[in-house]
Amino acid sequence: xxxxxxxxxxxxxxxxxxxxxxxxxxxxxxxxxxxxxxxxxxxxxxxxxxxxxxxxxxxxxxxxxxxxxxxxxxxxxxxxxxxxxxxxxxxxxxxxxxxxxxxxxxxxxxxxxxxxxxxxxxxxxxxxxxxxxxxxxxxxxxxxxxxxxxxxxxxxxxxxxxxxxxxxxxxxxxxxxxxxxxxxxxxxxxxxxxxxxxxxxxxxxxxxxxxxxxxxxxxxxxxxxxxxxxxxxxxxxxxxxxxxxxxxxxxxxxxxxxxxxxxxxxxxxxxxxxxxxxxxxxxxxxxxxxxxxxxxxxxxxxxxxxxxxxxxxxxxxxxxxxxxxxxxxxxxxxxxxxxxxxxxxxxxxxxxxxxxxxxxxxxxxxxxxxxxxxxxxxxxxxxxxxxxxxxxxxxxxxxxxxxxxxxxxxxxxxxxxxxxxxxxxxxxxxxxxxxxxxxxxxxxxxxx
Ligand code: ASP
Numbered sequence: 001x002x003x004x005x006x007x008x009x010x011x012x013x014x015x016x017x018x019x020x021x022x023x024x025x026x027x028x029x030x031x032x033x034x035x036x037x038x039x040x041x042x043x044x045x046x047x048x049x050x051x052x053x054x055x056x057x058x059x060x061x062x063x064x065x066x067x068x069x070x071x072x073x074x075x076x077x078x079x080x081x082x083x084x085x086x087x088x089x090x091x092x093x094x095x096x097x098x099x100x101x102x103x104x105x106x107x108x109x110x111x112x113x114x115x116x117x118x119x120x121x122x123x124x125x126x127x128x129x130x131x132x133x134x135x136x137x138x139x140x141x142x143x144x145x146x147x148x149x150x151x152x153x154x155x156x157x158x159x160x161x162x163x164x165x166x167x168x169x170x171x172x173x174x175x176x177x178x179x180x181x182x183x184x185x186x187x188x189x190x191x192x193x194x195x196x197x198x199x200x201x202x203x204x205x206x207x208x209x210x211x212x213x214x215x216x217x218x219x220x221x222x223x224x225x226x227x228x229x230x231x232x233x234x235x236x237x238x239x240x241x242x243x244x245x246x247x248x249x250x251x252x253x254x255x256x257x258x259x260x261x262x263x264x265x266x267x268x269x270x271x272x273x274x275x276x277x278x279x280x281x282x283x284x285x286x287x288x289x290x291x292x293x294x295x296x297x298x299x300x301x302x303x304x305x306x307x308x309x310x311x312x313x314x315x316x317x318x319x320x321x322x323x324x325x326x327x328x329x330x331x332x333x334x335x336x337x338x339x340x341x342x343x344x345x346x347x348x349x350x351x352x353x354x355x356x357x358x359x360x361x362x363x364x365x366x367x368x369x370x371x372x373x374x375x376x377x378x379x380x381x382x383x384x385x386x387x388x389x390x391x392x393x394x395x396x397x398x399x400x401x402x403x404x405x406x407x408x409x410x411x412x413x414x415x416x417x418x419x420x421x422x423x424x425x426x427x428x429x430x431x432x433x434x435x436x437x438x439x440x441x442x443x444x445x446x447x448x
Contacts, residue, residue, distance in 0.1 A: 006224065007289045013228035014235050014297065020044070021239025035240050044237035048297075052230020055223045056303040059216055061174050061183060063306050064328045066213035068187035071324030073194040073206055080441075087440060088326050091433040092334040095272070096373060099264045099429070100366050103340035104347070106260040112252040113351025123352050126249035127410050134409025138388075141412065142405055145388035148375075160375065180302065180332045180378070220306040224290065227307075231297045238416050250414045257344050257418050261337055265425050269336075269432045277432075277439040283446045287315035288431050295427040299419040301331040301378030304427050312431055317445045322438040330430030331378050337425030338383045339373035341418065345383075346390050349407045353400035361394050368393055381415050383422070384408065 004012075024041070028034045035041055072081070113120050127134060167173030167182030174183060190209075194202055247254065270281030285292075291308035298304055305328060312323045346365050350357050357365070372386035388408060395401030438445045 006227065007293060009228040010231050010290065010293045010297075013232040014293065017044075017232040017235025018239050020232070020236040021241075024236065024240040030243070032241055032243055041237060041240055044233045044240065047233025048230050048237055049234065052223075052226055052233065053298055053300065053303050055226065056298070056306055059219055059223070059306055060180075060302060062212060063216040063220065063309070064180070064183055065174070065187045065190075066209050066216055067309065067320065067324035068184065068328065069191045069194070069209045070206070070213045071320040071322075072188070072191035073209075084322070084325060084437065084441070087437050088329065088433065091436060092330065093370075095269070095429050095433065096334060096336050096339045096370055098268050099336035099340040099425070100343050100369050102263050102268065103260045103343040103369075104362065104366060106263070107256055107344045107347045110252070110256045110259070111351060112256040113348045113353075119352050119354050120252065122249055123253070123410070126246075127352075127406050130410070130413070131406055134406045134413070137409035137412050138405025138407070141384050141408055142388045142392075145385045145392070148385060149389065149392075164375075180328065184328055184332065216306075217310070220310055224307060224310065227290070227294060231293065234297045242416065246413050247417075250410065253348050253411075254414060254418060256348070257341060258421060260340055260344055261421050261425050264336060264340060265428060269429060273432055273435060277436045277445075279435060279439060279446045284316060284432070284435060287311055287446065288428060291427055291431070292424050295424045296420045299380040299416065299423045301335070301423055301426050301430075303378075304423070305331045305378075308427055308431055312434055316431070316435060317443070317447060318434050318438040319441075319443050322441060322443065323434050326434040326437055327430055330433055331427070333374045334430055334433065335373045335376055335378075335383075335422075335426045336429040337422030338376050338386070339369045340425070341422045342369040342373060342383055342386050342390060345387050345411055346394070349387075349391060349404055349411070350395070350400060352407055353403050355395070355398065355400040357394070364394055365390060378423075378426075380419055380423075381412070383419075384412055384415065387411070 021044075024038075024044075025032070025035055028038065113123065115121060161181075164181045165185050167186065170186055173186060194206055270284075273279050273281040273284055288308065288311050291304055291311045294307045295301065295304040308331075309323060309327055312318045312327065313320060343365055346369075347357065347362070368390045369386075372389055373383070376382045376386050388404075391401065391404045391408070395404060435445050
């Protein structure tokens with residue numbers, strides 16, 4: 001029998017996972033609570049979130065550290081680094097801004113929260129039927145959002161960013177997957193520091209960290225072999241716990257999000273690749289397919305990072321130097337899909353709760369979506385917290401602000417599938433950024 005390529009295996013696993021999830025839910029007579037208590041679900045979770053995602057998370061810290069250090073220190077010079085940083089930053093801001101404008105336009109055209117100018121009765125009924133559950137969930141998310149707000153510096157978003165960039169304890173930052181930005185700064189400092197010292201110490205460290213990087217690449221390849229099993233477990237678990245009634249009530253909202261994400265993923269980003277980078281976008285989709293399937297099933301940019309790094313270097317031909325700078329930073333701060341989603345979600349909540357947002361308020365939502373998407377962690381459902389922060393900002397002291405927790409709970413009920421899609425957009429945008437930066441640096445990318 002001919003051996004199937006990894007992406008086919010992952011795709012087959014994805015379909016089998018959906019079937020297994022559906023069979024499981026049917027076997028329990030559609031009783032989601034019973035499914036949640038079952039051993040079958042525990043088994044799916046073991047295969048997916050515990051083993052597969054667990055292994056990916058395990059290698060994130062040594063992988064990021066060693067690839068940034070070898071990517072930059074290996075070059076013996078830092079020239080052009082500021083240029084690389086400038087281009088990367090310009091791409092992050094530009095692509096997120098385009099994504100948000102797409103989201104804003106689509107949500108204003110489709111108006112998923114309204115029917116004939118009035119709050120959508122299907123969604124209103126859905127919220128009313130589950131009010132207690134949704135309010136409890138919404139309040140829970142709001143509590144973590146308040147914690148985030150309390151920790152904020154008085155200097156606003158820029159102050160926060162700086163604080164997050166400077167870890168006060170190297171080991172603590174390295175042991176916290178959420179403190180990725182700090183880890184990136186430590187790695188950059190190490191790389192620059194190694195470039196500034198001479199002699200045996202420098203050589204020994206560069207060689208050792210290079211060895212660590214090779215090791216991590218090998219381990220990533222091994223973990224990728226487990227991807228089909230992990231993807232099966234993740235899909236089976238999600239489908240087994242998702243009630244069809246939920247999806248139907250929120251259909252218009254979900255379609256709005258999917259259309260907006262689709263426009264960014266299938267139109268805006270490939271256009272940028274073709275027009276600015278002069279590369280064939282289809283080749284890039286093909287190069288990134290394993291990473292895209294992984295981000296879709298894991299809904300976590302961080303967990304997908306090792307795989308996108310492999311795809312970008314092995315298949316797209318982006319250098320270690322560019323990919324190890326643009327990707328880890330992008331997975332942490334550049335989230336186009338998330339920024340777009342925040343914007344659509346906040347406007348949907350306002351529509352459903354009968355609040356009409358004027359242009360000035362919508363502009364505030366856009367700016368806040370851009371800023372908060374930088375702070376969202378690359379883990380499932382992380383943007384819900386940012387949505388609460390935006391709602392708190394624009395709806396403070398307004399009647400619809402008080403009703404918002406229930407609506408946020410309703411959004412959470414259907415979040416997973418949308419999260420899978422926006423995470424894929426996040427990952428794909430980072431990889432497009434890396435290709436564009438690499439191309440502008442004269443690298444031969446996507447040549448085949
Ligand atoms: N799950 C997303 C990611 O990891 C973040 C989010 O939008 O919730 O990129």
